[in-house]
Amino acid sequence: MSVRRSPHPDPIPDGQREPSASEAGEGHALLDVRHLRIEFPTRRGVLTAVDDVSFAIGPGEVLGVVGESGAGKSLTGAAIIGLLEPPGRIAAGEILLDGARIDDLPDEAMRRIRGRRIGAIFQDPLAALDPLYSIGSQLVETIRTHLPMSEAAARARAVELLQEVGIPAAARRVDHYPHQFSGGMRQRVVIALALAANPQLIVADEPTTALDVSIQAQIITLLRRLCRDHGTAVMLITHDMGVIAETADRVAVMYAGRIVEIGPVADVVRAPRHPYTIGLMGSIPSVADDRDRLVQIEGSMPRLTAIPSGCPFHPRCNRAFDRCVRERPELLDAGTSLAACWLHSRAAV
Amino acid sequence: MTAGTLLEVSHASKVFDVSPPWLARTLARQPRLLLHAVHDVSFSIRRGETLGLVGESGCGKSTVARLVIGLYKLSAGTITYEGHKIGALASGRIPRALRRKLQMIFQDPYASLNPRWRVADIVAEPIHAQRLVRGRRAIGARVDALLSQVGLAAADGQKYPHQFSGGQRQRISIARALASEPEFLACDEPTSALDVSVQAQVLNLMRDLQRELGLTYLFISHNLAVVHHVADRVGVMYLGRIVEIADKATLFRHPQHPYTRMLLDAIPDVAMSGESRIPVAGEVPNPLSPPSGCAFHPRCPFANERCRREVPQLGESPDVAALGAHDRVACHAVEERRLGSETRVRESPRKVVSDPT
Numbered sequence: 186m187s188v189r190r191s192p193h194p195d196p197i198p199d200g201q202r203e204p205s206a207s208e209a210g211e212g213h214a215l216l217d218v219r220h221l222r223i224e225f226p227t228r229r230g231v232l233t234a235v236d237d238v239s240f241a242i243g244p245g246e247v248l249g250v251v252g253e254s255g256a257g258k259s260l261t262g263a264a265i266i267g268l269l270e271p272p273g274r275i276a277a278g279e280i281l282l283d284g285a286r287i288d289d290l291p292d293e294a295m296r297r298i299r300g301r302r303i304g305a306i307f308q309d310p311l312a313a314l315d316p317l318y319s320i321g322s323q324l325v326e327t328i329r330t331h332l333p334m335s336e337a338a339a340r341a342r343a344v345e346l347l348q349e350v351g352i353p354a355a356a357r358r359v360d361h362y363p364h365q366f367s368g369g370m371r372q373r374v375v376i377a378l379a380l381a382a383n384p385q386l387i388v389a390d391e392p393t394t395a396l397d398v399s400i401q402a403q404i405i406t407l408l409r410r411l412c413r414d415h416g417t418a419v420m421l422i423t424h425d426m427g428v429i430a431e432t433a434d435r436v437a438v439m440y441a442g443r444i445v446e447i448g449p450v451a452d453v454v455r456a457p458r459h460p461y462t463i464g465l466m467g468s469i470p471s472v473a474d475d476r477d478r479l480v481q482i483e484g485s486m487p488r489l490t491a492i493p494s495g496c497p498f499h500p501r502c503n504r505a506f507d508r509c510v511r512e513r514p515e516l517l518d519a520g521t522s523l524a525a526c527w528l529h530s531r532a533a534v
Numbered sequence: 535m536t537a538g539t540l541l542e543v544s545h546a547s548k549v550f551d552v553s554p555p556w557l558a559r560t561l562a563r564q565p566r567l568l569l570h571a572v573h574d575v576s577f578s579i580r581r582g583e584t585l586g587l588v589g590e591s592g593c594g595k596s597t598v599a600r601l602v603i604g605l606y607k608l609s610a611g612t613i614t615y616e617g618h619k620i621g622a623l624a625s626g627r628i629p630r631a632l633r634r635k636l637q638m639i640f641q642d643p644y645a646s647l648n649p650r651w652r653v654a655d656i657v658a659e660p661i662h663a664q665r666l667v668r669g670r671r672a673i674g675a676r677v678d679a680l681l682s683q684v685g686l687a688a689a690d691g692q693k694y695p696h697q698f699s700g701g702q703r704q705r706i707s708i709a710r711a712l713a714s715e716p717e718f719l720a721c722d723e724p725t726s727a728l729d730v731s732v733q734a735q736v737l738n739l740m741r742d743l744q745r746e747l748g749l750t751y752l753f754i755s756h757n758l759a760v761v762h763h764v765a766d767r768v769g770v771m772y773l774g775r776i777v778e779i780a781d782k783a784t785l786f787r788h789p790q791h792p793y794t795r796m797l798l799d800a801i802p803d804v805a806m807s808g809e810s811r812i813p814v815a816g817e818v819p820n821p822l823s824p825p826s827g828c829a830f831h832p833r834c835p836f837a838n839e840r841c842r843r844e845v846p847q848l849g850e851s852p853d854v855a856a857l858g859a860h861d862r863v864a865c866h867a868v869e870e871r872r873l874g875s876e877t878r879v880r881e882s883p884r885k886v887v888s889d890p891t
Binding site for chain 2: 253254367369370397398399400401402403405424425426427428430431464465467468469470471472476477478479480481482483485486
C-alpha cells in the first residue's frame with residue numbers, strides 16, 4: 186500500500202459519506218481538507234505517511250486530532266500551515282481555507298496567510314521563540330507584518346495581548362526575554378503570538394505536552410476561553426485523549442496515516458465505534474475507575490514501510506474478517522460518528 | 535517499623551551544590567548555592583506493595599528513587615531495607631548481597647540501553663556482575679527465560695536496541711532489572727515516554743510480574759491516572775517534601791492537602807467531557823529560593839500568617855474518621871480544620887464501550 190500508488194481520488198460509492206462541510210456543524214467549512222496524501226520519497230520507494238485524509242473545521246469550532254506517535258497527525262497539521270519539511274510533500278488532495286485552495290500557493294503567498302489567517306502553536310515554547318529578541322519585539326514584528334499599525338500602536342496591542350493571555354505585569358514583562366519566563370508563561374506568550382493578527386484558525390500541535398498538569402489545565406482553559414471570545418477555530422493535535430475530551434467539539438482519531446473515526450467528542454469518548462478507538466479508550470488509565478487491567482491492543486502501529494493491506498488495523502483487530510484484509514474501508518456512518526470499519530457497512534447499505 | 539515493612543525512609547534529605555565554580559564565586563563574592571531537592575522525606579513500603587509518588591517537575595520524586603536505589607548519597611536521614619541501612623551518609627555503598635535485590639527502571643528506554651550491545655548481553659550483564667548463574671549455556675537459558683517473561687521472543691536477544699520500538703525497549707529494561715532476581719523495583723516514570731496503548735501493555739506486564747514474583751514497587755510518575763492505576767498507597771510531593779501520603783482510595787476520594795485537591799482537579803480526564811473547572815493559579819516556585827513556611831502558601835487559597843511562617847509537619851489529619859491510621863498530611867489548614875472537608879467522589883464507572891455493529 187505504502188509504495189504502490191493508489192488511484193485517488195476515487196469516486197465515492199453510494200452510502201459512503203464525505204466528512205466535509207455538512208459535518209462541520211456550521212453552514213460552511215472554514216477549513217476543508219480533501220483526500221490529503223503526504224508522501225516521502227526515499228531510496229527504497231515512496232512512503233505514504235498520510236493517506237486520503239478528509240475533514241472539515243467550521244468557524245469557531247475546535248477539532249481535536251488524536252493518535253499515537255507516527256499516526257500522521259502532526260504532518261497533517263504541518264501541511265495545513267504550509268510547513269511540511271522536505272522531502273515530505275503533498276502528493277494528492279487539496280486544502281481549502283474559506284473555500285480557496287491554499288495547498289498550492291507559492292511560498293510568499295502562504296507566508297502572508299500563516300500568522301494572519303492561520304496561527305500556529307507548537308509543543309516546545311522555547312523553540313518557538315527567538316532567544317535574542319524580547320518578547321515585545323517579537324510580538325510587534327508579528328503584528329506589523331500582518332496588520333497596518335504604527336510601532337507604538339503595535340506595542341500597545343502587544344501589551345494588551347499579553348494581558349489577555351494572563352501574563353502578570355504585562356507592561357513590564359513585554360521587554361523581557363524568553364529565558365526569563367517559565368515554561369507555562371512561555372506557552373502563554375506563544376499563544377499571544379498566534380493570536381496577534383486575529384487569525385480565523387489556530388493549528389495547535391501538542392500545546393500542553395511539555396507542561397506540568399496544573400499548568401496544562403491553565404493553558405487549556407485559556408485556549409478555550411480565547412477561542413470562544415475571538416471566534417477562532419482550532420485544530421488541536423495531541424496524543425492526550427483527556428485534553429481532547431475537555432477542549433474539543435469534535436474529534437478525529439488517526440491511525441497509520443488515516444482517519445479511522447471522526448465525530449462529536451462526547452460520542453467518540455463514551456461510545457467509540459472503531460475497534461482501534463475502543464481499544465485506545467480502554468487503554469487509558471483513569472482516576473474514575475478501579476480496573477485490575479487495562480485494555481491491551483496487541484502489537485504496535487505498523488511502520489510506514491509495511492502498512493498492511495486493506496484496513497491497516499486488521500492485524501491487531503480482534504474482530505477482523507476477510508474483507509478487512511482485502512479492502513480498505515472508507516469512513517462509514519456509525520451513529521453520530523463516522524468510522525472507517527467494515528463492521529459498520531450494514532448501516533451504510 | 536511495622537511488621538512487613540520492606541523499605542523504610544526516614545527524614546531523608548538530599549542537597550545538591552549548584553554553586554558556580556570556586557573562582558567565579560569568589561570573584562563575584564557569592565555564597566554557595568544549595569538546592570534542597572529532597573527535604574525531610576519519610577515513608578515506608580510494605581513487602582508486595584506499590585507506593586506511588588506523584589508531583590510536578592522539580593518536586594524531587596526522581597531524586598527519591600535514586601536515593602533509595604543508592605545512585606545518590608543521602609545528605610541527611612536514613613534508608614533501611616529489611617532492617618539493613620542502605621545509602622548511609624559517608625559510606626554510600628550498598629552491600630553487594632543487598633544491591634541485587636534493588637533494581638531500577640528508567641524513564642527513557644532510548645537512553646538507558648547501550649546501543650552497541652546485543653539485547654542478550656544487556657540482559658545478561660546483571661547475571662555476570664552478580665555471578666548468579668555460571669556457564670554460557672546456563673546464562674543463555676536464563677536470558678531466554680527472562681525475555682519470554684516480559685513478552686519478547688528468545689530470538690530477540692540477538693538484535694540491537696535500535697531494532698525495537700519504545701515499548702519493546704522498556705520490556706528489555708524490565709528484563710534487565712529482573713535478571714538479578716530483585717525484590718524491589720524503583721520505577722522512574724517507566725511509561726511516560728510511551729504511547730497510551732503501549733503504556734497499557736507495559737503497565738499490565740508490570741502488574742503480572744508483581745503478582746508472579748511478589749515484587750515491591752516504588753512507582754514515580756507525574757501522571758495521577760497512571761499512579762491511581764498501579765499504586766496501593768500514594769505520596770504527593772511538592773518542592774522536595776511529601777505533603778500528603780495515604781491509601782490510594784483515601785487519597786483520591788478524600789484528598790486533604792490543598793495541593794492534592796488542586797492536582798486532582800487539574801487532570802484532564804476523559805470522564806469529564808465538556809465539564810469546565812477552575813484551574814489553580816500560579817506555578818511551582820524556584821526550588822533554589824523556596825517560599826518561607828509552607829512551600830505551597832503562595833498558591834494556596836487557604837494560606838494564612840502561620841502558613842507563611844511555619845513549615846507544616848507531616849501528621850495525622852484531624853479528620854481521622856475518613857482516613858486510615860497510616861495516612862499523613864502536612865498542612866496547617868487541615869490541622870486547624872480551616873478547610874471544608876467536603877468529600878469529592880468522582881463518578882465511576884463511566885466507560886460504556888458500545889458494540890460497534
